Amino acid sequence: MIGREKSIYDVQTDEQLPYQCKVEKRGNSCADEPRGDGFVTIHKKLRKNSSDSVKPNSNVEPNPGLLTPTKHPIQENGDTPEKVRELYSLVENLRCRTSIFVNSSLPVIYYGARTHKQLQQVVKEFKRTVYCGNASMTILSSRDNTCLREYDSKQWPSKNDMCRGCTKTFQADKSSSKGSNCPYFDNRKALNHKTLPPAFDLTDLIEAGERLKACPFYAARDMASGANIIMCPYNYLVDPGIRNRMQINLQDNIVIIDEGHNIEDICRDTASFDFKLDHLRNAIKEMTAAASQRFGSQHLISHIDFLLNVLKKWEQWFENQIPLIKGVVINNKEATKLFDMDAFVNTLNEYNIGMERYNGFSKKVLEFCKKLQEDPRTLVGVTQSTGTLLESLETALGYLFRDSCRNMEHFIPVFVRKVDFANDNVSWRHSQFEKSVKNEQYILRLICLNPALIFSELHSARTVILASGTLTPMDALKAELGTSFPHAISPKHAISTDRVWVGALSAARCTRAALDAAAQDALGRAVRAVCAAAPHGVLCFAPSYDVLRVLRARWQDTGLWRELEKLKDVYIEDTDAKRHDTMMQEYVESVEGRGALLLSVYRGKVAEGMDFRDRQARAVIAIGIPYSNTKNIAVMEKKKYNDKYSRNSNGQLLAGSEWYRVHAYRALNQALGRCVRHKDDWGALLLIDSRFEKSQNREHLSSWVKSLFKTNDHSFNILEDLKSFMVRMNQNDENTT
Structure with a gap:
């Protein structure tokens, strides 16, 4: 292995930090003057109808109306999530004080959230801003979400392959006047900023596409070339x-990442890869068929032969690892072999x-996949899955071998045998139950332990929020x-202290191992008591789906369970x-009727980003602390990795x-945040x-939660206090209405 270069976790001086952002007012007399301190400069605002001109570029036309908006200020609404309102208030304050223009063009704002449900809330708020109608927007999504063409699984392996086959058939032939085989694609131009409302979410986009018989996927991409704001997962x-496939360019633009507590996990997952032997063999089968046809240019045939040879060597590598893992103990349906x-x-x-063959492999993969994307007629039978496998393999090896192999130390290779048993009850046992194995997969897993490797690629942006x-x-x-974030805003919660009740109940130690029958019964009594006391909607979060099933x-x-159903309609995520x-639609309807209980898990769809306002969540029950599985290989290795590098990071x-611990409490705090969504909620x-009895186990709770604890009593007596709170608040609501 090549010698280790300086680690990303070595202590750095301020001058060595890779990315900084600083707001600074300055006149336009020095607009083109380079900065030597690495900070971002915010230039003087350009006024509507002023003599200062803005040069248009190919992507964004300058919009004078955006410079000095004259509409009404942002209006708050009780339906609005508090965090979203605070973010728009911040943007409004910045608008009043400084401009965000750089020399000759407007920066594009990329707004990313975890799900389209969250983006739907952002679009709702965008409609209320002074910018709506002046700043054009679009929303990006996958073909699985936006394709309108009827999908035939017998003809196409995936929607991506169907789209490629139907839209690329005639595009490569420039002399042909024919369209593609997809009328939605051919009519995509009918769906544009003129035929859509100024602010639209994914549902609006799809409904407009169906009405106009136009492709939402390609129309949204086309609109992105001239949009001021681009929303996406x-x-x-x-x-x-x-980013490359969607032609997203972050250079000198603005990136806003909502639900940013997930970014660490997302970055690690993005740079981690699973390569399955079954997928490898399917790719070999497709490439062998393509090679046997010997069509196309000699240049393309040589690429196919080269890549096919590499894939076969990878198959040999897999087959030689299989005997080494056959005797390894199976835990949670997986046996693992960790590589140095x-x-x-x-x-x-x-x-x-x-390492020695990587450069040649990389070049041929990139050329081959480009041809596969642009002209699939020359590679009939090669599916998008094979192209994705080759691209992923090139990317993964690139992390290891590029930059003088400096990033090797931030990855862990693991060979995995994943099994399904005829009887799930023996999935945890030793390999003596080999006869019970129904089917198995072999996987090479390359686990990234350093999220900075991915996040550093966002440093080209002008601003990251x-x-x-x-x-x-x-x-x-x-x-x-x-990354250095020199500006941090952490406002106090807007909710009044008399409008929130917070308490902890020591009914059980809520770990999977400690949840015996008595503990499960105690939890059930607590949930029943809350459902009896709380009107309308109640959310209940468990550490995992396994715990929920138990x-x-x-x-x-x-x-x-029947007693719960007598009190409320019961739903499970x-x-x-x-x-x-x-x-979720049924739950919302039930909330307004006889009331509803929704059982879900931390880090699930319900726990993060969804807006349960007012009656939709009058109470949140948080069962346990959502620690990750300590036997998960990625979790174990991440803990070891941090122990190693924390010594070199000056304690940061x-x-x-x-x-x-922090990873678990972030998920817990997110779930607790579903309850109160605005100041009048x-x-x-x-x-x-039972762990919440100790103060150290409350240390990482959100500050607003810690400050609102009503009592140190952790017995069932606190439920009477909870009931009194509910009666008082419900009467206030009735008196108000």
Whole structure:
């Protein structure tokens, strides 16, 4: 292995920090003068009808109306999530004090959120701003979400392959006057900023596409070339592969990442890869068929032969690892073999798929995938899955071998045997149950432990804003992302202290191992008491789907489930996106009727980013502390990694055990934040776990939650106080109406 260069976690001086942002007012007399301090300059505002001119570029036409808006100020609304209103208030203040123009063009604002449901809320707020109608916007999404063409799974492996096959058939032939095989694609220009409202979400875009028979996917991409604001899921901004495919250029533009507490995990996941032997063999099959046809130019045939040879060597590498993992104990349906990085690279070199061959492999992959994208007629039978596999392999090896191999130390290679058992009850046992294995997969997993490798690619942006209610501790977040954020805004919660009730109940130690029958019954009594006291909607969060299944089974056996159903309609979060949306509609309707209880998990769809305002969440029950599975290989290695590098980060990077705690409490705080969404809202938070009796286990709760604890009593007596709070607040609501 090549010698280690300076680590990203070595202590740096201010001058060495890779990215800084500083707001500074200055006149336009020095507009073109370079800065030597690495800070961003905010230039003088250009006034409407002033003599100062703005030169248009190919992407964005200058819009004088955007410079000095004359509409009414931003209006607050009780339906608006508090955090979103605060963010727009910040933007409004900046608008009043400084301008955001750079020389000859407007920066594009990229607004990323976790889900389109969250973006829907942002669009709702954008409609209320002074910019709506002056600043053009678009929203990006996948073909799976936006394709209007009927999908035939028998003809096409995926929607991506269908889209490529239907839209690229005639595009490569410039002399042809024919359109493509997709009428929606051919009519995509009908869907534009003139035929859409000034602010639209994904649902609006799809409905307009259906009405105009125009493709929402390509129309949104076309509109992005001239939009001032581009909204998208934040993996579109973080993942370099998606950025390239969607032609997203962050250079000198503005990036806003909502729900920013997820960015650390997202960056690590983006640079982590799973390569499955089954996918590799499918790719070999497709490339072999393409090679046998010997069509196209000699240049393309040589690429196919080269890449096919490399894939076959990878297949040999996999097959030779299988005997080494067959005897490894299976835990949670997986057996794992952890590689030392030097040993891993040596095995790749032995099969001629390592460092020395990477440059040639990289060049041919990029050329081959470009041809696959632009002219699939020359590669009939090669699906998008094969192209994605080759691109992912090139990217993963690039992280290891580029830049003099300096990033190797930030990755862990793991060989995985994943099994399904005929009887799930033996999934945890030793390999003596080999006869019970129904099917198995072999996976090479390359785990990234340093999110800064991905986040550093956002440094080309003019400004990066992370928005979340749970970013603390900030120094640790900065160290994880390898980025300096010199400006931090942390306002106090807007809710009045008499409108929120917070208490902790020591009914049980809510870990999977400690949840015996008595603990499950105690939790059931607590949930029943809250549902009896709280009107309308109640949310209940559990640490995992496994815990949720255990509780449901026990409560059904004891009859408590029927008691809950007598009090409220009971719903359980669904992992399927479409079923989840349907369930949420039913929940909202039930809230306004006899009331509803929604059981869900931390880090799930319900726990993060969804807006449960007013009656939709009069109470939130938080069961346990959502610590990640300590037997998960990625979690174990991340803890070891932080222990190693925290010593070199001047205390900013958290040690492994503390990182593990903070990671859990960020998820807990997000779930608690579903309850009160604006200053006139009200509700109750009940934390259930015996660990909350100790002050150190309340240390990482959000400051507003800690400040509102009503009592140190952790017995069932506190539920009477909760009931009194609910009666008082409900009477206030009735008197108000």
